[in-house]
Amino acid sequence: MGCPTETEFKTEHDIQKITTNIDENNVIKESRNKMSTDRLRYFGHLIGGLKSVLYSRFLAKTPRPFTFSHMVTNKCNCDCDFCFWKYHTNEEELTLPEIQKLYAQAKKEGFMNSILWGGEPLLRQDFTEIAKASHDNGMYTKMATNGWYLSENHEFGNYTDLAFVSIDAIGEKHDIIRGNRFGLYDRAINGIDFHKKHYPKMRIYICATVSTVNDAQSITDIAKLCKDMDILLYFTINKSNQDFAEWSGFDKLKQLERDENQLAELARHIKTLKHSGYPIRNSDYFLDYLIEKKNYYECHWPQAAMVFYSNGDLLKCYDRQPVSNLNVRKMSLGDIIKSEEFINIANQCKDCKLACVGNYALDCSGLWRFDWPAIKSIAQIAIT
Secondary structure (H helix, E strand, C coil), X not given: CCCCCCCCCCCHHHHHCCCCCECCCCXXXXXXXXXXXXXXXXXXXXXXXXXXXXXXXXXCCCCCCCEEEEECCCCXXXXXXXXXXXXXXXXXXXXXXXXXXXXXXXXXXXXXXXXEECCCHHHCCCHHHHHHHHHHCCCEEEEEECCCCCCCCCHHHHCCCEXXXXXXXXXXXXXXXXXXXXXXXHHHHHHHHHHHHHCCCCEEEEEEEECCCCCHHHHHHHHHHHHHHCCEEEEEECCCCCCCCCCCCHHHHHHCCCCHHHHHHHHHHHHHHHHCCCCECCCHHHHHHHHCCCCCCCCCHHHHEEEECCCCEEECCCCCCEEEXXXXXXXXXXXXXXXXXXXXXXXHHHHCCCCCCCHHHHHHHHHHCCCHHHHHHHHHHHCC
């Protein structure tokens, strides 16, 4: 699949067509993201997270992660050049009963936050039951989707607190970037509108990947789109200092990465948009890391989060390889957390020199160290 050039598409006309926050009388509706009683559960989640951080940081004798990340399927209907996971498929996905058992174990072990992803999770016809299992076990439930099936397999909205919908550009350009030229962008936008109407309590983010296939103008276009649609925006960065040369497709991934000077310029642009009133939810702490061209931070992500592959293997963040002997089919989640191998993985990451540009990893590590710029910038996002 070829990537479009930065000037190949005109997008302003497409953006002007999106006015979904205006009612039939051309009156601007009240923002669905304003502070309200519906968001009390969200703040309960934040307070619970703070308690979990304090316990894990100061009281637990061994790592006690509280964020549960689960790749529910590796199957996908897109073919993104910057997708790391598409080269490593595994057909032995956990069944629904196995997932329900796992999430019950997560509740027992004190997990308070989940992220369900893929692949494309909505390819699983039982995804609503998966989301319900996360919700019913007390986890603040988030999911990530390319948006193709949002209007079809939609009842997960009853059990999902937050949905990330991937959109990297406006209109046909997005379809080309994602390797799905059958109207992916339009279906995603229609799906977002559907969920805004039928599941108003679910927060919706557009998640845009920053790579060589988009530029400052396309970033601005996406920010305008989100403001017009009254939804939120989060940028992820296609960059890692890690050397995964042994992985299939690694060279293509590296070709799509911006260098540190380009990333600094784009991060500065994103920060300017954010402070101009666009609904961008990346922290200043994260953006400043890119702007200042830093290449190292003390990582504590594995102290806070566990990531499981679709077949139940625990993943190591520093090489993306599964820990095959730590599989939820072979042992309970509690036993995995107590295992010497997991403890070593979690404890060693604070000395990791790879400094991967992972939004959550960077923000989480700053909070873990009680770094005031991290606390301040993330708190500012939480109350807006």
